[in-house]
Each structure stands twice: as structure tokens, then as C-alpha cells.
Amino acid sequence: MSRSRRLLIIAVLPATLLGALLGMILLLGPAESAEADCGPVSVVVDGNTRVNGYAEEQLKNAAAVMGAGKALNLSAKGQTITIMVALGESGLRVLDYGDGPGPDSRGLFQQRDNGAWGSYADRMDPTISATYFIKALQAVPDWEQLEPTIAGNKVQRNADPYHYQKYWAEAVKIVQALSDGKFSLEGSDCAIPGKSGAGDDYPWKDSPTWQQVGAGSAAAASPLGMFYRECVDFALWRVNQQMGSTSAPFKFLNGSFRPDGQGLGSAVTWKAGWDAKGWPTGKTPRIGAVVWYAPGIGGSDPTFGHVAVVKEVKDDGTYVEEGYNGNPPPDDHNYYTRTVSSSAPSAFLYLPNQEEKK
Structure with a gap:
């Protein structure tokens, strides 16, 4: 993996930028009731x-x-x-x-x-x-x-x-x-934990990357407090979506996810973030779980690792993962899916009460 590819997985905002971003988020009105x-x-x-x-x-x-x-x-x-x-x-x-x-x-x-x-x-x-x-x-x-x-x-x-x-x-x-009107339980405030949405529904797929506007620019930051079109921003979008938070102010942010006040951070710290929050982890893929690759595992960056989301679980010991920024240039910072052996990732990070099948 090239050095340029390794840098793509970094998604931690500078503290000053994050503070400014969170300040803007607090000025927004409350989310519409589910x-x-x-x-x-x-x-x-x-x-x-x-x-x-x-x-x-x-x-x-x-x-x-x-x-x-x-x-x-x-x-x-x-x-x-x-x-x-x-x-x-x-x-x-x-x-x-x-x-x-x-x-x-x-x-x-x-x-x-x-x-x-x-x-x-x-x-x-x-x-x-x-x-x-x-x-x-x-x-x-x-x-x-x-x-x-x-x-x-x-x-x-x-x-x-x-x-x-x-x-x-x-x-x-x-x-x-049998209903008097059509509705969708996917990709909305009715989103159901464990479901991975309908393909590339990431809201900021056309937003500029930090390489395009500069790492210190607020224009590079999504409302979740991470850089647009990075693996971690897509995964945190899925977490919010599955927990019923699909518009600003979002429930789960980079800067407020952990109860100890530390940022959720780049992919390398996500397992620690889950542990700090007391959310369960395991070795079995579940639809909607975050896939966590420790640094260097599964071809991920040797310094920062990688995160994705389980889209489908197959009967042959594999699963389909979805995410962003999982391919080398020129196809980086885009949505991808791929079939992976269930033994490849370091861990699967579950949402609250998203129980692991025994």
C-alpha cells in the first residue's frame, strides 16, 4: 500500500476546526421527530x-x-x-x-x-x-x-x-x-438497527475531500466532525442512520461519541471508542455492524487501519462489506462493496443490543 493511500484513512479533525464545527451544529434547530x-x-x-x-x-x-x-x-x-x-x-x-x-x-x-x-x-x-x-x-x-x-x-x-x-x-x-400510504423503513428516521441502508445513500458523496480544500479548512468537515468521504465518516453516518438519527443535529459525533471526552478519531481508535462507550464487539459479522481492521490487517493502512459496515452475511463464511475510501486512486473516496472472509477483520463493532449470534 503506497504512502499516499495510507493517508486517505486519516479522518481526525484538528481540535480548533472540530470545536468550530460543533459550535455551528449547536446552532441548528432540533431534528424532526421520528x-x-x-x-x-x-x-x-x-x-x-x-x-x-x-x-x-x-x-x-x-x-x-x-x-x-x-x-x-x-x-x-x-x-x-x-x-x-x-x-x-x-x-x-x-x-x-x-x-x-x-x-x-x-x-x-x-x-x-x-x-x-x-x-x-x-x-x-x-x-x-x-x-x-x-x-x-x-x-x-x-x-x-x-x-x-x-x-x-x-x-x-x-x-x-x-x-x-x-x-x-x-x-x-x-x-x-395493507396501509393507507406507502412508507419506507430503510434510510429514514424509521431506519432499523441491523440494516445497512440501500447502497450509496451517504449524504455528502459529492462534497470535497480534505485533499481538495486543505486539511485545515472547515469545508472539508462533514456535520459528523470527520472529513468528507473517508471510511470513518461513512461508518459514523451508518451508525447514526441505524439509531434513527438522519439529520442534523446528529446524535453521534466524532467529538462527543466517547463518554470520556476523547474524540472517536481515526479508524485505529474505533475499537477503543466502542470499549469506552461500553458497546459490544465480537468476531461474528452481523448486518449493520461496523467492521474494524486494526493497522495492517486485511490490507488496511499499517498506521491507521480501516472501518467499513456489514451489508450482507452469506452462508459460506463470508460477508459483504460496504464503505468509503477502500480502493486505491483514482477510485478512492468513493463508495465500494466487496465480499470478505469473516475471519479477515480484527473485530465487528455492534450497536447497542445488536446481539452476536452464537
């Missing part, structure tokens, strides 16, 4: 409603579930989680039987006969059983910051916390089809 985009969904169902692959009975049950969610002021994201769990438990059918681990399980959510989910009639009623599930979901601490499948598992407590993950896309499709 409730504007993530509020309850109104259910619209009539005889002409069709969703490919689902029978009328299933759609009526989905509508009942969503109606229960709206009555409890559940967000669109919460309604989608609820539909996802019902798909994973019963295929959106009111089942009058259980399974081996739970022979007394019944209904859309396969709720047990243990007194926590009401009577047999309650468990067999789509609206009532959904109401029980939703109230339990809303009682889970910080459930909206969990991956959808983890949030559902906190209520259901089934053996595999990732059982529901494969039903998420279908749940989104159903909720959108």
Missing part, C-alpha cells in the same frame, strides 16, 4: 386487497393485528415486527394446535396456556392475541433499537432468536400493502 414518519399505520382492507402469496384469511388476520397495533399507538416498525412474528409462528393463520416444544400453544402467535396470554378464546382471537403480544413488546426495554428478530424473540423466548429474520421482508410487504 414520529412524523414512524407513526401508526392506518389499515385499509377491502374485497379487492391482494398480496401475492397470501390468502384472504391471512390478510384479514394481518389487518386485525395491525388494527390492534394502531389502537395501542404502535409505530409502523412495531406493526411490522408483530406481523413478522405472526408469520414465523403460524403463517398468519389462527392455529388450533401447538408443536412438540409447546403442545398447548395456540393462535397466530402460538401463545402458551400459562396465564400470561389470556384464555383459550383470547389466544384464538387475532385482535386480542395481538394486543397481548404488542403490550409485551412495548414492555421490552429499548425494543425499537433491537434487530426486529431479537425484539420478537424477547417476547416469544423461542430457542432461536434469529428464527424470525427470514420473515421480515414479507412482513414489510404485507404492512405496506
